[in-house]
Amino acid sequence: MVGGRGRSRSPRELADDPENWPHADLSGHPAAAVVQAIAATLQAVMTERRLSFRRLAEISGVNRQTVNDVAAGRCWPDVATIAQLEVGLAVRLWPASPTGTGGN
Numbered sequence: 001m002v003g004g005r006g007r008s009r010s011p012r013e014l015a016d017d018p019e020n021w022p023h024a025d026l027s028g029h030p031a032a033a034v035v036q037a038i039a040a041t042l043q044a045v046m047t048e049r050r051l052s053f054r055r056l057a058e059i060s061g062v063n064r065q066t067v068n069d070v071a072a073g074r075c076w077p078d079v080a081t082i083a084q085l086e087v088g089l090a091v092r093l094w095p096a097s098p099t100g101t102g103g104n
Contacts, residue, residue, distance in 0.1 A: 011035040012073030021073045035073060037095035038082060042071050045091055060088025 011032035015024035022040040026033040046056060053071075057064035062084050069075040070085070086093050 007076050010074045011076065034095055035076060038077065038093045039071050039073050041093050042085065045089055056088065060084045062088070
């Protein structure tokens with residue numbers, strides 16, 4: 001389980017190239033890769049549906065800044081946050097593969 005010092009750096013900070021988030025290399029960081037896959041799917045759905053962070057916050061019940069932080073890889077989202085976003089969007093965000101790749 002990721003805990004203690006394992007979360008002292010954000011998922012984005014663990015990437016070889018943080019500026020390339022959510023497509024940066026996260027080899028060796030499977031938990032961060034899952035968060036990255038969630039962020040990539042979240043960003044894609046928001047773009048496709050032309051949703052702002054504010055509007056997604058309204059429909060999901062997740063604080064706007066939290067939605068922004070998840071998308072940007074600045075936080076380790078909890079299960080409740082992911083569940084609320086999935087219900088609000090009616091889409092699966094959690095990746096099928098434990099490494100964060102392999103599709104939604």
